[in-house]
Amino acid sequence: MMVVSCDEPETVVTNYVHPDGSVTRKIEMRNIDIKKKISGIQVPFDSTWTVKDSCEISSKGDTVWIRRAVKLFKNVDEINSAYKTDSGANRDFSRQAGFNKSFKWFNTEFRFSERIDRKLSFGYPIQDFLNEEELVYFYSPDDMRYKKEHSSDSLKFKALKDSVDKKIEIWTSKNLVSGWISEFSKQVKNLPGEQSVVETLKSHEDDLIKLININDKKLDSLWSNGIILKKFLSEAEYITFKAEADSAIEMVAEHFFVDFKDYMVRIVMPGKLIGTNGFIDSSQVLLWPVKSEYFLTQQYEMWAESKIPNRWAWVVSGLFVVFVITGVIVRVIKKG
C-alpha cells in the first residue's frame, strides 16, 4: 500500500482554531536535516511561514533537530487553496479543511474538520471488518498502541493486535481482489464471452481471496503460471483474457501502492470541547494519526466541535423570565 521511505520528517500539524474562523497552523518537523533544502514535507509549507529551527535533547538523550513553522490563515479557504497548490510529499491526495460556526442563542458552536478523500474507487469500508474496539485500536496513534501492548494488560492488547492484523489482511485481500475484478471487467467490456467470465470471477471472489491468503508466498509463480485463474476459468477463457487480467492487476497495484507520508494532526478548538472523533493527549489537545490505510476505501475525516457560552444571552433570557414571572405575581396580587 505504501513504499517504505525514511527521508521525510516526523511531522505534527497543529491547528489553533479561532472563533472568527481564522486558523493558526503550526507545523513541527522532527529529525529534519536543516542543511538540506526542505522537500517531502507531508503538509503544504512554503516561504510565507515563520520558521524557527532548534536542536533539542530528547528524553532518551538523543539530539533532535526540530523545525517549527507557524502561519495564520484568515479562513479555511486559504488552507484549502494551500492544499490545492501543494507540491509536497502528499500532493496527490485530495485534502480539505472545513469550519462552521452556528449561533444557538445560549451558546455559539464551532466545528472544524480536516478531510482526506478516499483514494480508491473500489473496495470495502474497514467498518465492515472490524468491531468497535478494533476500530479504536486501528485508528489509534502508534505510541498509544505501543504503550498498551507493553502495559499490564499486554496479553489482551496483543490478542487485539493479532485480531486486527488478521482482519486487515482479509480486508486488504478483499479490496485487491474486488479492485482487480472491477478493473478486469472494465478492460474486457464488449469482448466476446466477457459477461460469463466476469460473473464467474465475481461469484468466486471469496475463493480467490482464500487462495491468495493460503499461497501468499508463492503468489507470483502461481499467478504467472495461470494456476490461480485456471481454478475458476477454462483454459480457453484463460488464454483469451490473460493479457487483460495481467494489465488489470498492474493497474490495481498502481492504485494500491499509494506513496503517502504519514503525519499527525492536532486541533485546538475555541471554548469548551463537546465532540470529536479524535484522541486526547495529555495536554488536552486533540490528536489524529494520518495514515494511508485510513482513507484508502473511505473518506477520513478528523473533526472537533466546541462551544462558547453567550453570557449576554444568558443575562437577557434570565431577565426576561424574571420579568414575566413578576408580571404573573403582580396579577395574582391585584386579583387577590
Place this chain on the structure above:
Amino acid sequence: MTMTSESEKYDKIINLLRKSKPVLDSTEDIEREVINRLSRAKHSGLTLADVIDFLFGWVDIVWIRWSLITASIVLVLFFVYQQSIILKQIDFLSNHTTIIEEEPLSRSAYEIEKKVMMYKLSGRKIPAQSITISEKQMEQLLESVNELQVQYRDLLNLIKEDPELKKYIEEKLNENNRVKIKL
C-alpha cells in the same frame, strides 16, 4: 315665534334642574376626596403603583400575557435541553481515551510489518517510479522477514514449553534492563 318658544322651554328646564339639587349624604367625604385629588395633582412624580401599572399593564391583556408566559417557558426548556445535550457530550468525551504524551516512535515495527504484508498481498508489484531498491534486494528482504518470523515463532514456542528456559531468559532480560538503566 318658534325660536322664542324653544328658548323659553330651555330656560324652564334649566330652572327646574337648578331647583332639584341632589341630596348629599356625606359632604365631608366629598370634601376630603376633592382635597386629596387636588393634593395628588400637585405631586407630579411617579408612584410605585404607576410604575407597576406601566411595567405590568400587559398582564391584563390576555393574549400578550399568554404569549410572554409561553415564550419564557420555551426559553427555559430550550436552555435545559441545550445544556443537557452539552453535558452528555462532555460526559462522553471524558470517557474518551487519553494518551500520555511522549515522543512519537520513529517508525514502529508494526508499520513496517504491515507495509511488507501489503507488498506481498498486492502481488509484489510496485509502480516503477517508486522503487528505491532493486527487486532482488526486496525479495531478499522479504525472505529474511519470513524466515525471521518463522524462527521467532519457533523460539517463542520453545521458550513457552520449557519453564526453566523461560525463567532463565526472563532473568537475563531483567539483568539487561538493569545494565541499561545504570548506563
